[in-house]
Amino acid sequence: MVSKVKKNLGELEKSIQGSKARLLPVTKTFGPELIFEAYQAGYREFGENRVQEILEKKDKLPSDIQWHLIGHLQSNKVKYIADFIALIQSVDSEKLLLEIEKQAKKAGRIIPVLLQVHIAEEENKSGWDAHELLDWMRQGGPSRFPNVQIKGLMGLATYSEDEVKVRSEFRSLADLKNTIAENFSFPNCRMEELSMGMSSDFRLALDEGSTMVRMGTAVFGGR
Numbered sequence: 516m517v518s519k520v521k522k523n524l525g526e527l528e529k530s531i532q533g534s535k536a537r538l539l540p541v542t543k544t545f546g547p548e549l550i551f552e553a554y555q556a557g558y559r560e561f562g563e564n565r566v567q568e569i570l571e572k573k574d575k576l577p578s579d580i581q582w583h584l585i586g587h588l589q590s591n592k593v594k595y596i597a598d599f600i601a602l603i604q605s606v607d608s609e610k611l612l613l614e615i616e617k618q619a620k621k622a623g624r625i626i627p628v629l630l631q632v633h634i635a636e637e638e639n640k641s642g643w644d645a646h647e648l649l650d651w652m653r654q655g656g657p658s659r660f661p662n663v664q665i666k667g668l669m670g671l672a673t674y675s676e677d678e679v680k681v682r683s684e685f686r687s688l689a690d691l692k693n694t695i696a697e698n699f700s701f702p703n704c705r706m707e708e709l710s711m712g713m714s715s716d717f718r719l720a721l722d723e724g725s726t727m728v729r730m731g732t733a734v735f736g737g738r
């Protein structure tokens with residue numbers, strides 16, 4: 516029998532077919548058994564939003580899994596993930612970058628990151644403001660972090676039924692990515708990824724050029 520997870524993944528892959536995006540299963544709150552079903556379906560990258568949860572699950576699952584941190588990261592926790600994390604998607608400040616730089620150097624590796632941009636209306640969602648990020652680029656920000664590889668941008672849209680609003684937020688993130696790519700050049704900063712869209716709004720994100728949709732409930736069911 517085909518598992519529910521595998522079936523969901525198959526259907527979701529069909530709906531993103533033809534877009535530039537890949538599907539990142541988000542495994543927060545789900546146990547190793549369910550995650551392993553996605554692994555068996557061929558997935559190797561998974562998103563988690565808490566450091567503690569990655570650490571707990573990592574040792575119960577195959578070692579070739581590439582873990583992405585997608586939730587808010589406190590500076591004092593970077594040290595626990597520095598030697599293995601595949602991508603930190605939620606870099607919302609220069610202060611956090613300073614700590615990632617320090618821990619990357621210590622671990623003897625370059626840590627790939629996305630910069631999280633605040634595109635939603637809700638104030639509780641974190642991230643750089645577009646203006647702040649452009650200023651930082653103008654001041655040569657990335658060059659101060661040689662052990663960090665900036666691979667693109669991540670954003671969360673307002674949780675809303677208003678498609679016009681959500682779409683315009685995704686579009687503003689896509690525009691910002693293009694502006695950065697066209698105007699700035701640093702060896703450790705390449706605008707390859709545009710991580711946007713979750714279970715409730717991924718179709719709009721795909722329309723606006725997402726390269727990675729982060730999906731939990733649509734894959735594994737309700738939390």
Ligand SMILES: *Cc1c(COP(=O)(O)O)cnc(C)c1O
Pocket residue numbers: 541543564585586671712713714715729730731732733
């Ligand atoms: C939980 C989470 C997701 C996935 O949300 P679903 O609604 O379950 O698809 C995506 N991005 C972030 C940052 C999350 O914390």
